[in-house]
Amino acid sequence: MSAVMKEEGFDYAFNPQACESCQARCCTGESGYIYVTKNEIESIAKFLKMDVNEFVPKYLFKKMYKYSIKEKKNGESYECIFYDSKTNGCGIYEARPTQCKTFPFWDYYKTRVDELKLECPGIIDV
Ligand code: SF4
Ligand code: SF4
Structure with a gap:
């Protein structure tokens, strides 16, 4: 079972268990x-x-x-090109960028927790 995560300086916590039923929003x-x-480009290419x-x-x-990863359209959704909806996983997980x-x-x-809650169901008030 994954523990709830907290980070210094953030007014919220994150429950990674929410990812299991989220379909990677x-x-x-x-x-x-x-x-x-x-460096990430080199790591992902190597991976x-x-x-x-x-x-x-x-x-x-x-x-x-800067460089950004391409997206692909799936219905109305724009998905990261490395997202696999069949496995609900990331095709470069081990080499995924820091942003991810x-x-x-x-x-x-930090100042937009309400916006974040709309995106991520794992956000918990602390
Ligand atoms: S949006 Fe949140 S709960 Fe959903 S997969 Fe991403 S981190 Fe996990
Ligand atoms: S975690 Fe993987 S699939 Fe998700 S946005 Fe990052 S690179 Fe793309």
Whole structure:
């Protein structure tokens, strides 16, 4: 059983058990940016046993000076290209970017807990 997670400086906690019945609302739904750093690009390409020069145009797009992971449309939902709805899992889980690892503890949500609760059913008031 996964324990409830807390982070210093955040007014909420997170229950990872909620992920089991959630269908990955954080990887799907509204279109968004999933930023990857240069090191993360190299790690994900390595994980997929791909050359970086092949990986970048296939899975990423440029947003200003950063790279973001592409999405695919599933009905009305925009899903991360690495999200697999059949297994409800991430195809690059071991190499997923920091942005994914640190969700739902993003600075952005510190002052937007109501918005976060609409996205993630695992959020608990503390
Ligand atoms: S939205 Fe929240 S509960 Fe759902 S998969 Fe993502 S982290 Fe888990
Ligand atoms: S990389 Fe994995 S964890 Fe991150 S949004 Fe895509 S499917 Fe979700």
